Amino acid sequence: MKPAKEIPRISPVDKISFYSKFVSKNKPVIIEGLADDWPAMKKWNMNFFAENYSKVEPVTIAVKDGKCDVTIEKGVQVSFTAIEKTINKIIEGNVQNGYAIATTDDVFPADLKNDYPVPAYCADGSYLRTRIFIGAEGTTTWLHQDLFENLYTMVKGKKRIILFDPWDTVYPQSRFSKLPNHARPDAENIDYEKFPRMKNAQPYIVDLKAGETLYLPSLWWHHLKNIEESIAVSFWWAYGWKLPVVWAAAQYKKIRQI
Template identity: 30%
Template sequence: MKLDLQNIPRRRNLSKEEFQEDYFKPGKPVVIEDLSKDWPALQKWNFNYFREKAGEVIVPLYNGEPAKGRQNSHGPAMKIPFKEYIEILEKGPTDLRMFFFNLLQNCPELLNDFQYPDLGVKFFKKLPVMFIGGEGSKVVMHYDMDLANNFHFNFVGKKRLILYPPDQTGLLYKVPYSIVSMEIINMDDPDLESFPALAKAKGYEAVLEHGDALFIPSKWWHFIKYETASLSLTLRSLPRSPGKIAEVLNNLLFVRNYDNLMRKLQGQKWIDYKNRRAKERTDKNADID
């Protein structure tokens, strides 16, 4: 028994009209292999370049340990200069990751290294963000709280992504009051005897290498495994429909704050309760006794 995954389509020379009709409007993922072919970043962006351009910037790093007890669910493991983090990456496997590094705030000159692609999409240009991870690091299965459409460009290394559409949520062991699956599940090699509903979920996968761009539609679940130390850029397009805007506001103003409040009040008892409910609900959805 294994995960039911199909390969995400890979395209080149994709026109704006084709992207809109085949992928954006129906909400389907696609890997576009040549979307960044004219960007300076395609040739320039490597760890040495960022050591030179942003080495002194203090960056927050996150590890693979789930928050426990009364810990805030969004807290970093440490903060160090970017150049020191690069040294850690170059030494070998590490679970330390850097995410949502805002180029506009931290290193605006790097904005000259890329362009927003002409795909008929309105991008949120205040938030061009970088994601970096060490070899072997993983990002728990989740969807983005702001429900953005993401365009994820990989420049250094190789990473594997598993995606599920929103209609598979009931089979993914979603934790109540959160946007994540149960953190105990290793989607790279899941225990399908303990979490059998995953075998019924229908998903997609892709391996991104240098120059690949992955379109992740709004509210799609994604798990990431850094096969090697990797550096990526994500450009975001925020939702515009009233229903999704209302959901985003609920996520940001209620769900996240309520969850952190309950963590402070009940600690590990709250976390254990949420995981128990996730298991019970999902197995019930999948008709598993």
């Protein structure tokens, strides 16, 4: 790969500037301090979830050798597992056969939402969805892209995020596979014999720490590694020409009940 480039860091700007400088240009940026006043910043840690929500069963992903268990044949391996079991594995630092939480927030009682008010940038965004990610140090999420815009805030811990722009040569899986939005190479350990064009790929590397928010534009490829045990919140919304595509995909899922 080419030497990594950095993503700029800014203080919060008004909504019009955010859309004109970043969203409409599909440009990532790190916003420092956007979530400074979230109660989650002070309250949340592993014990907070284990003690207050022990019986909640969020979407949980099996982890094998540190990687979220994603296979081309079967897709992402998910279950609904009681949170206390997962949190115990995370506290043990279990990345061999552990679990990571990657769930929409609707599995939690609604008052949890008071801890992370929706940022003004996406508060009236179409198809707004919120997700919570909790994982052990060393676990990774494989390189993939999403159609949604994403504001991704670290509440605890630190992640290294490797990004590629949507047009880069990252060897996507077939559009007909179970994981059509995933890439084939391991972004941390590229096999250049198998993926020679990755030599020319341009990574952007971000070490995102607690209190920082990454604006991850639609379709940018992202690979995430927990450098520390971590908790993050993401807000996804649809914008521009992707809106009708997201709407059509949601209708299709409703009809097919998937």
